[in-house]
Amino acid sequence: MLEISELSVSFGAVSALKGVSLEARQGSITAVLGANGAGKTTLLRAISGLVKAQSGSVRFSDRELVGLPVERIVRAGVSHVPEGGSVIAEMTVAENLQLGAVWRYGRRDRLRRIAEIYEIFPALATRAKQHASTLSGGERQMLAIGRALVSRPSLLLLDEPSLGLAPLVTAGLMAVLADLSKGGDITTLLVEQNARSALSIASWAVVLNLGSVVVSDTAAAIADDADLRHHFLGF
Amino acid sequence: MRLFWNITLGGVSEGLIFASVALGLVLIFRATNIINFAQGAMAMLTTFIAFSVLGKGVGYWPAFVVALACGLVLGGVVQLVLIRPVQNKPPLNAVIVTFGLLILLEGLAGAIWGNSNRGFPAAFSQSGLVVGHTSIAFSHFDVFIVVAVLALVVLVALLFRFTTLGLRMRAAAFAPEAARLLGVRVSWLLTLGWSFAAVAGALAGLLVAPTSVFSPTFMDLILVYAFTAAVIGGLDSPLGAVIGGLVTGLALAYVGGYLGGALEPIGALVMLIVVLMIRPEGLFARPTARRV
Amino acid sequence: MIKLRLPGWARLPRQPLLRHLLFGAVGVAFFYVLSISLSDFNDFQLGEVGVYAIAIAGLSVLTGVNGQISLGQGAFLAVGAYTLGELEVHQSINLVLQLLIAVAVSALVGLIIAVPATRLRGPYLAGMTLLLALALPFLSDKYSSFFGGDQGLITLPPNAPGSIDPQRWLTWIQLFCALLVVVLLANVLSSRFGRSFRAVRDNEVAASLAGVHVARTKVIAFVISSACAGLAGALLVLSTGVVNTGEFPLSLSIYLLAGMVLGGAGTLTGAWWGAILVVYLPNQWSQSIANAFHANHLVGANLAVIIFGAVLIVVMLAAPAGVQGGLRWLGHRLVTVSTGPKPAGNISVTLQDQPVSKQDRDGPESDRAATSID
Numbered sequence: 001m002l003e004i005s006e007l008s009v010s011f012g013a014v015s016a017l018k019g020v021s022l023e024a025r026q027g028s029i030t031a032v033l034g035a036n037g038a039g040k041t042t043l044l045r046a047i048s049g050l051v052k053a054q055s056g057s058v059r060f061s062d063r064e065l066v067g068l069p070v071e072r073i074v075r076a077g078v079s080h081v082p083e084g085g086s087v088i089a090e091m092t093v094a095e096n097l098q099l100g101a102v103w104r105y106g107r108r109d110r111l112r113r114i115a116e117i118y119e120i121f122p123a124l125a126t127r128a129k130q131h132a133s134t135l136s137g138g139e140r141q142m143l144a145i146g147r148a149l150v151s152r153p154s155l156l157l158l159d160e161p162s163l164g165l166a167p168l169v170t171a172g173l174m175a176v177l178a179d180l181s182k183g184g185d186i187t188t189l190l191v192e193q194n195a196r197s198a199l200s201i202a203s204w205a206v207v208l209n210l211g212s213v214v215v216s217d218t219a220a221a222i223a224d225d226a227d228l229r230h231h232f233l234g235f
Numbered sequence: 236m237r238l239f240w241n242i243t244l245g246g247v248s249e250g251l252i253f254a255s256v257a258l259g260l261v262l263i264f265r266a267t268n269i270i271n272f273a274q275g276a277m278a279m280l281t282t283f284i285a286f287s288v289l290g291k292g293v294g295y296w297p298a299f300v301v302a303l304a305c306g307l308v309l310g311g312v313v314q315l316v317l318i319r320p321v322q323n324k325p326p327l328n329a330v331i332v333t334f335g336l337l338i339l340l341e342g343l344a345g346a347i348w349g350n351s352n353r354g355f356p357a358a359f360s361q362s363g364l365v366v367g368h369t370s371i372a373f374s375h376f377d378v379f380i381v382v383a384v385l386a387l388v389v390l391v392a393l394l395f396r397f398t399t400l401g402l403r404m405r406a407a408a409f410a411p412e413a414a415r416l417l418g419v420r421v422s423w424l425l426t427l428g429w430s431f432a433a434v435a436g437a438l439a440g441l442l443v444a445p446t447s448v449f450s451p452t453f454m455d456l457i458l459v460y461a462f463t464a465a466v467i468g469g470l471d472s473p474l475g476a477v478i479g480g481l482v483t484g485l486a487l488a489y490v491g492g493y494l495g496g497a498l499e500p501i502g503a504l505v506m507l508i509v510v511l512m513i514r515p516e517g518l519f520a521r522p523t524a525r526r527v
Numbered sequence: 528m529i530k531l532r533l534p535g536w537a538r539l540p541r542q543p544l545l546r547h548l549l550f551g552a553v554g555v556a557f558f559y560v561l562s563i564s565l566s567d568f569n570d571f572q573l574g575e576v577g578v579y580a581i582a583i584a585g586l587s588v589l590t591g592v593n594g595q596i597s598l599g600q601g602a603f604l605a606v607g608a609y610t611l612g613e614l615e616v617h618q619s620i621n622l623v624l625q626l627l628i629a630v631a632v633s634a635l636v637g638l639i640i641a642v643p644a645t646r647l648r649g650p651y652l653a654g655m656t657l658l659l660a661l662a663l664p665f666l667s668d669k670y671s672s673f674f675g676g677d678q679g680l681i682t683l684p685p686n687a688p689g690s691i692d693p694q695r696w697l698t699w700i701q702l703f704c705a706l707l708v709v710v711l712l713a714n715v716l717s718s719r720f721g722r723s724f725r726a727v728r729d730n731e732v733a734a735s736l737a738g739v740h741v742a743r744t745k746v747i748a749f750v751i752s753s754a755c756a757g758l759a760g761a762l763l764v765l766s767t768g769v770v771n772t773g774e775f776p777l778s779l780s781i782y783l784l785a786g787m788v789l790g791g792a793g794t795l796t797g798a799w800w801g802a803i804l805v806v807y808l809p810n811q812w813s814q815s816i817a818n819a820f821h822a823n824h825l826v827g828a829n830l831a832v833i834i835f836g837a838v839l840i841v842v843m844l845a846a847p848a849g850v851q852g853g854l855r856w857l858g859h860r861l862v863t864v865s866t867g868p869k870p871a872g873n874i875s876v877t878l879q880d881q882p883v884s885k886q887d888r889d890g891p892e893s894d895r896a897a898t899s900i901d
Contacts, residue, residue, distance in 0.1 A: 075418060089403075090405070099419070103419070264650075321844065331839050332695050334653075335835075335839025338832055341836075358848075504662050
């Protein structure tokens, strides 16, 4: 269970989040939608500790995350895949995956866990020894998500995973995400510009505009609200 | 011809010393984008500490270990106290701080041990090896230099290639934010990186001191030669630093051997200018330039 | 809020050139009075302050305004000094011409160093200038017959007109040159060049998008800085009477850098504070400090170096705007308290005013820009 209340972030005079409150149920996928500059990325960065919140709280599994350093938040079970995936291009696919697990597992468990990731993303297994710089956009995104999953997070923060991907690749990725959340262990916050595909797999959705929550409801209700779609979601 | 081979041999052992200092510069530069101009002065300090330990009559090897250990501590302390506060400031601030540290350490060493030239003992004999019936310009101590620096290089390579510590250090250097999101304690690894670099420097200090005058400024020229070597190697490639060190060592040995020792620093300056004119990214840089 | 309004006649001229000339004239009057009230030896040191102010002002433009650094400013003093020495040995020409040639030669050497180093971002210039400062003395060892070897080259002080004391005349020449250089630099900084210097320092990419030729701008700044150093070197050896490498050790470069940093990088007024430190600390103050603490002779001999090293570190960590920045901050506070906010200065420069980090803003004094001349 993720509970965010009255979370505010500002950069100098510009406030990026103005008292955002939302809840994400255990094991659900919650889509975070909105236009460019709505504060979606800032919300994720504030949860994972990359930016400091001025006020408000982020509670995850009854633990306050605001104020903790990034490394501690990661150890509390939060995995954040930033926009563009930020795979480390100078390292091989296998090394990238190792890195995701180093803090959590010893050598043997790590290798077992990485093997499980290869089952989820078979394309990565064939490229294990290649440098990440040689991967395609879709493969990079898979690697980034796989790397985030290696440590068995209980909260997964995904920032625009479909950015720059072909529609078919996006569909495949969304199917994998939907599959992952079926186990009920992972709570996912999915930030997307591509609202349509995000809503297709999410059970809940939150729409942000200019740093504030406009509406928060079930994904189906939001997908059905033509007015909302027209004004904030662009489809 | 004999002269040529003797000069070459001298160039190799000099070059490996440059390589070990350059390796320290590169380890720090690629992780923090800072050139540590105090790298040589820190090595000078640890070597003087070894000098004092030797004065207590404990023998060479304990002093050797003490110097490396002091390097480990000194590097970490310098990073924590002086570098961390300027890490996110304009790069110029870090240049000034490391340069200030260079002169501060030289002043302190002068105040403690004096500014006169002294002698520092070598681990092994410095008289030339005898091959066949002729003595060559390569001593047991030169063999030790080669072995010690190669051991350092192999250790660094093993660390980065095969250990998770090395994996995390590389991640911290290449992509600090992504690394933090994977639970890597980046700031602590940067401190550790400075420690390792200072150990490489401490080793270089112990290797240089017996072969030159030993005074608080004895690492100054070594530092700028190592800088030349690191630039030739591309500034962020450890392998490039080693090759750059050998290239610089050989080139300066030929300049010194055929044109006179006083021209070595000018030779290094010319090399630096030529390399930056012709191939500014270094001769051995990675194909994809990360920084422009 | 109350604004301080001065009557028209009491306000500074709006034209930068006029304003800078006015400051120059005030400086001439000030130094004239100061020098005639000083003894011979103090005259000598006053002249040195002027000389080092030239070198530090050049460095300040390079580092504070353009964001590059020279760790070997002393080497360019040596170039200027040896040029003047050679001219004295081989030709007897007019002093003004000698100084101009010394400036030209050191500017040329600066050009040779700067062109390759400034093509890239990063510490190349710093490393190359450090190498230059260490390498140059070896050149005079190698070609000792030309450079005079250990004895060096002898220079004669210029002939003073009439009954003026020769030392005092030299001091006047040195101080006049210093004021001239500072006025010229102030004009450069308020011109198009000054704006592109700052633009390149703040953000090279943005500067090049705005049409500034980044590499050329960096080279120009470096050449200006080395020309200043060359002039300083030439003026310096007029009063020491001899040019040899002992006059230009690496520590000179360090002193100049520390003087620049302490005075406040990018401020021409700060250069004078730095110059005072460079003249008086190694020669007099450090000995007095060592004596006061009954330190042994080794500490006394190394104290100046230790203090300069500590100054570089402490100023960078605690107050990157230096003395001049601190004074301005203080002045700003006082003015703000009494009359409300003061309009921003004409030329704002610090090492610090670019937002490099999101998380890490600096202390109050570093946010205040330090003005080059005001």
